[in-house]
Amino acid sequence: MELLLLAVLCLHILKTEAVVGHWCYRSQKCELPQCKGPAQWHQLHEACRGERQSPVNIVTRNVQLDRRLQPLSFEGYGVRGSARWDLQNNGHTVKVALDASPKIGGGGLERKYKAVEFHFHWGVLGEQQNIPGSEHSIDGEKYPMEFHIVHIREDVSDVTEAKKTKDGLAVLAFFVKADKKNENYETLLNELKNIKYKGQSATVDPVPLSSLLPAEEDLGRYYRYQGSLTTPDCHQDVIWTVFETPVELSQGQLSQFAELHFDGNNSTPMMENFRPVQPLNTRTVLWSGAGTALPTAQLLLLALALTCTLSSLSR
Secondary structure, eight states: OHHHHHHHHHHHHHHHHHHTTOBOOGGGTTTOTTSBOGGGGGGTOGGGGSSSOSOOEEOGGGOEEOTTOOOEEEESTTSOOSSOEEEEEOSSSEEEEOOSOOEEEETTOSSOEEEEEEEEEESEEOSSOEEOOOSSEETTBOOSEEEEEEEEETTSSSHHHHTTSTTOEEEEEEEEEEOSOOGGGHHHHTTGGGOOSTTOEEEEOOOOGGGGSSOGGGTTOEEEEEEEOSSTTOOEEEEEEEEEEEEEEOHHHHHGGGGOBSSSTTSOBOOOOOOOOOOOTTOOOEEOGGGSOOHHHHHHHHHHHHHHHHHHHHO
């Protein structure tokens, strides 16, 4: 009996030591109380309490219209690559490594950027319970999920080198909402059951990146600001492009992410893997506008029109 207690104690000590200095999300703190949650990330990386951190809450009445933010060019996004995608549960999210051939340019960017990976952040996505889990929010409202495509400057070799270069990283962010089934995601989602636990990986047939995005005509409306990575090391000097139009997945498709775990068997289910919004501080969020009125302004114009109509009818 004493040997059994000693073994349990040793396992507990080893598990505790393993998470000291390890960052985690708030949803993991119950199982791993010693890990560093978002409020403590700065203890591991000082940049995590910098002045230009992400994500942020985008207040539409405060955004600044910038006519230079024309639609981005998506080079190679419509091409199905030849190499299979590596899909991995890295203990924080579902990550898909790319071959760096798709690129973005234009849209106010000073250079081209090549895509190197994409991943997801979500809340609670069960059939019976749903808690929004997007990282960014619009006027305080969040979506069930957020989809990030990470790009690096085309003249650098990897993310490590990109972090050493001015404007080295650019991330495209897409909200994901529960709506109709999206067949373009089926190949990817069907493999989630094979990467339930940390460290597991699978390969899937590639699809054109453009097929995972909203329709091309909806990509002209977006927000732009200077921020950071939303996970440690919280590297600043990241150009964020947050699109207005969300990706659509069915509730059943969203619920497939609920099968994942942060660690091994019987570990905490992977949920609420998002960083809380950070202070905007002195930054300005720009808006592409796409030649239309700001969202808040549209509502004001509609209210004004209704007032005028009602006034004329009452005369």
